[in-house]
Amino acid sequence: MNYRNNNFYIEKIKAENLIKKYGSPIYCYSNKKLVENINNFKNSFKTFSPLICFSVKSNYNSTILKIIKEHGLGADVVSDGELKKVLSLGFKPNKIVYSGVGKKFEELKFAITKNILLINIESESELRNVQKLAKRFKRKVSVGLRLNPNIDAKTNTKISTGRLQDKFGLNSIDIIKILNKFKNSKNIKIKCLSVHIGSQITENKPYNNVLLAINKILSKSNFKFEYIDLGGGMGIKYSKDNRKLDYSELSKNIYKFSKKNNCKIIFEPGRSIVGDTAVLLTKVIYIKNSSNKKFVIIDAGMNDLIRPALYNATHEIIPLTKKSSRNSSSHDFVGPICETSDRFLKTKNYQKIIEGDNLAIKDVGAYGIVLSSNYNLRPRPVEFIIKNSKIKRISKKQRLNDII
Numbered sequence: 001m002n003y004r005n006n007n008f009y010i011e012k013i014k015a016e017n018l019i020k021k022y023g024s025p026i027y028c029y030s031n032k033k034l035v036e037n038i039n040n041f042k043n044s045f046k047t048f049s050p051l052i053c054f055s056v057k058s059n060y061n062s063t064i065l066k067i068i069k070e071h072g073l074g075a076d077v078v079s080d081g082e083l084k085k086v087l088s089l090g091f092k093p094n095k096i097v098y099s100g101v102g103k104k105f106e107e108l109k110f111a112i113t114k115n116i117l118l119i120n121i122e123s124e125s126e127l128r129n130v131q132k133l134a135k136r137f138k139r140k141v142s143v144g145l146r147l148n149p150n151i152d153a154k155t156n157t158k159i160s161t162g163r164l165q166d167k168f169g170l171n172s173i174d175i176i177k178i179l180n181k182f183k184n185s186k187n188i189k190i191k192c193l194s195v196h197i198g199s200q201i202t203e204n205k206p207y208n209n210v211l212l213a214i215n216k217i218l219s220k221s222n223f224k225f226e227y228i229d230l231g232g233g234m235g236i237k238y239s240k241d242n243r244k245l246d247y248s249e250l251s252k253n254i255y256k257f258s259k260k261n262n263c264k265i266i267f268e269p270g271r272s273i274v275g276d277t278a279v280l281l282t283k284v285i286y287i288k289n290s291s292n293k294k295f296v297i298i299d300a301g302m303n304d305l306i307r308p309a310l311y312n313a314t315h316e317i318i319p320l321t322k323k324s325s326r327n328s329s330s331h332d333f334v335g336p337i338c339e340t341s342d343r344f345l346k347t348k349n350y351q352k353i354i355e356g357d358n359l360a361i362k363d364v365g366a367y368g369i370v371l372s373s374n375y376n377l378r379p380r381p382v383e384f385i386i387k388n389s390k391i392k393r394i395s396k397k398q399r400l401n402d403i404i
Ligand code: LLP
Pocket: 055, 058, 076, 099, 100, 159, 196, 198, 199, 200, 231, 232, 233, 234, 268, 269, 270, 271, 272, 307, 311, 366, 367
């Protein structure tokens, strides 16, 4: 996805033409970028060949999931819906892990009957439910224990999950207690220690601290886990001010760790696989000058992309056509929704925008469409994927009459 002759292209398609043909706002993915990300992730960690379970919550479009599956990845799911979806798309049960603090009895039952690789347990009560079901079905169910290592991932507090004040996982004392209680259970096989400390992590230090915390548990408990599931969280570059996580250092450290402990590694990446594969194309409806602000009111709102409103997240916005004849100006990009938090970005020294211009909001492939809603009774945006010069619509258009 890049400019050619001042026009923004997604592979071989001029983005302006997509808006002309299909309207706006619309999500557009690049097939090539997705495949590149998958291969890059695999290559970065090839010394220890982890099982890569794509975190389905970040994007569950069927076409996207099928591409991910075809490239050999498994799935990390967090609900009955996600589990049923990946099974129906042909993901192999032995490549599926199931996370989440609040799995209901019925959800556990379904997962157990499908023989998935691991149910990652987050409380002793959940483990007891699994044991009950395993006995009922006369099975030995494989589980992972999710550790809360009390480590600050140094990311947005709303997506930080590894501190003791966060609801996730079991602290190290409870992990040891559970190991002692359940290690000889007839119906439970504890195979994995899992951990996920947060999302959009851009530094290696929190991951290194996780490895240290796991090492401590391994030596204290003297328990042999077949798998260590290090979760996801790998950060991407949303703007000039932040950086992507450096995989090379991470890879070296995990390789050493896996050799030392003779264990297989699982990852659950979401954002790092799909985050930068999509843009949200949108049109400028109005320009409004108010006091010393210039509001650019676009036709995408917080119902289409909630990350800026919810997490103060930065998504760069670029014009689909660069015009050197235009002066530079400052802008406040906002949506049409009746909430002050429906704002996207403030920019300085930006190509002057006028009514009718078309723009792309970048890096919306993860937690974009999945967090969209019909708020203000607006239809959700349609999704397209571009492969070379082929355009394919990959989600249904919601008809206004249906949602009315
Ligand atoms: N594994 C577990 C157990 C998780 O809870 C998550 C994300 C992942 C893996 C994938 O993390 P990733 O590689 O995508 O960072 N809506 C927020 C992000 C919420 C993340 C929730 N858990 C956002 O838009 O930033």
